[in-house]
Amino acid sequence: MAGVRFQGVLVPAVTPFRSDQSIDIERWYRLCRSLLAQGADGLAIFGTTSEANSIGARQRMSAMDALIERGISPARLMPGIGACSIDEATELLRHAAGHNVGGVLMLPPFYYKGVSDEGLLRFVGSVISRAKSSARVYLYHIPPIAQVGFTLGLIERLTQEFPGIVVGLKDSSGDLNNTLAIVRHLPGFDVFCGSEVFLLDTLRAGGVGCITATGSANVDGIQAVCQAWRTDDAVRLQERATAVRKAVQQFPLVPAVKALLARANKDPAWEMVLPPLTSLPRDAEKRLHASLEAVSFSCRPMAASD
């Protein structure tokens, strides 16, 4: 297994697309490299903010090959392997494990609703055993979108059945109490909050960091909280990161983050999203920029090429 376990700020980098709806590999690579240079501890590529489920499994795998070929270290990658079928989740896990990634982020299957913990346990177990993988698996709990999630009881069973493999979770429930309950109930299990709004509270309780949509636009501001969380400056830095997040999340997150990158880099290509998402209308974009000016924030441009 690759390197040390993830902690700190992981960024589910947004994915740039070409007009033919394919991934724009060069632009994506430059963003990923820049995020690492600007303070990301890892890249949770192919998450919700990356529009991963709007990209075919095959296309995701070949794009990841290209990213690693260009020099992004697999140890810094936590690719999403979200899929509704065991077939595809297995293929994605096997592929990621073949690259010796630092870990993978695994959604529950999200088509059928109201499924049992037993069914989800068997899904995760089938994927891990069919992939013959020992790569670290981080569970991805995002009930507002997936509508299917990991209960505390299920998480515990998974850690017991797959020790050293199911090692952590991203909690995007939006419910800090849920995050804290997992942290307290499962010592040694690596819990990331899904929004930087909860970062300081998560770290203080024993969580290990956050994996957050707005990381693509404010990675240094969020990393500042991580770096200073034991200091007197922590609350001020948290308030600052929270203010930025709250300004952004008044808008649909994916197009909003892309609009910030487009403006910061004077590169409208960043605005493109894949259907069913739509770009921010011009008036919403103006309001987004005004909201951020009101909290004296502007997205940094991407780090220059070497």
Next chain:
Amino acid sequence: MAGVRFQGVLVPAVTPFRSDQSIDIERWYRLCRSLLAQGADGLAIFGTTSEANSIGARQRMSAMDALIERGISPARLMPGIGACSIDEATELLRHAAGHNVGGVLMLPPFYYKGVSDEGLLRFVGSVISRAKSSARVYLYHIPPIAQVGFTLGLIERLTQEFPGIVVGLKDSSGDLNNTLAIVRHLPGFDVFCGSEVFLLDTLRAGGVGCITATGSANVDGIQAVCQAWRTDDAVRLQERATAVRKAVQQFPLVPAVKALLARANKDPAWEMVLPPLTSLPRDAEKRLHASLEAVSFSCRPMAASD
């Protein structure tokens, strides 16, 4: 385009699996052939009851190749092309169109929630144009599961933008008023109800039939309603089909229908479902059979081989 437009009873045949979670092609072929022999007007393979979203896109395509090779006419097939990505939905549509199927059943992308009609319109449009397909597309509206659906306004726009292609819809909203509103608003658009409970009302209003989960177990009982809907016997036959459906749908539909096939054919292999679904526990299975005995129904075994 293949043959006449679908009408009557289409069955989203359940999919049998082997212990390694692959599709059991022979058993599946025998079921499909039997359903056509017992009165199905078409087979909506790879629907929700077929556990299609639990099967990889590649596996679905090669299984369909095998089914057609064995002699099932593509004109009788309305395969589901459900996928969250344009990439995969395009591949599935192109593949189905290449077989000259009677039509395809298309889910909306179901990962992101609260998406706009505009975004869904672009998704469907991208899939049709990238596949360069003129195959008939039936929209699959199933908000209780997909959580994303087709509004009346969106349906109308799709019929206007893709005349002769977007020709119909399966309404699994469970809301007869929604079905009737679409039928009345869009003359010439082929509306199927998603449960036989609404079949007579749908036909009387001008709809063309139903595509229903319980078809795998009671195709002749449902076809009887279609055949007799203009006669004095219609109400009695509808009541009979409704009683059977209501007895079955007290239980999770997919494992319940599979349990009925397992018993009727003395073939426990039918009971297997893919995670995240789970088979009916024994006590639920007993209650299912008792409920059906109470309405004097027993599932017919599959038609014998030629």
